[in-house]
Amino acid sequence: MDSSSSISKSEIEFECLPMFRVLKGGVVERIAGTETVPPSDVPQNGVVSKDVVISPETGVAARLYLPTAASPDRNLPLLVYIHGGGFCIESPFSPLYHLHLVSLVSMANVVAVSVHYRLCPENPIPIPHDDTWQAFLWAAAHSSGQGP
Secondary structure (H helix, E strand, O other): OOHHHHOOHHHEEEEEOOOEEEEOOOOEEEOOOOOOOOOOOOOEOOEEEEEEEEEOOOOEEEEEEEEOOOOOOOOOOEEEEEOOOOOOOOOOOOHHHHHHHHHHHHHHOOEEEEEEOOOOOOOOOOHHHHHHHHHHHHHHHOOOOOOO
8 A cells, every 4th residue: 555645745744755754743754765685694696794783872783795705814895885865765775775785795806884874854964974974983993804
C-alpha cells in the first residue's frame, strides 16, 4: 500500500518529495532510500563486509568493505565513502551503495569505510558533517591495523 494514501494533507507539516515528509508532531516519514541489505562474511566479488559502531552515543556507524585477496602483511589504501541522498535519505546499507562499494573495493583493491551518518531533517546540518568527520577520525585512529 502506498504510504501517501494513508496520510491526509492536514497531517503534513512539510514535504520534500520524493524523498521524505515531516508530519505534524515532528515524525519524519522517509519515502525513498529505506531498503537495506545485510553485511556479508561470504565473499561477494572477493569482498566481505561488516558493520561497526563508531559512536554508541550518537549512533554513527559504518560498513567496512575488505578485499579477501589482500595480503595480511601489506597495507591497502583506505577509501572513506560518504553515500549520496542529500543528507536526507539512503545509508551505507542500501543495495545501491552496497553493490557499488563491493565492486569498487574488488576492482581497486582498497579497504572502504562507508559512513552511516545521522540524517536530516531531524538532525540538521552540520550534524551529518560532524558525524562524517568523526568517522574520518575513527578510521585514522585504526590506521595501524588494530581495528575491528
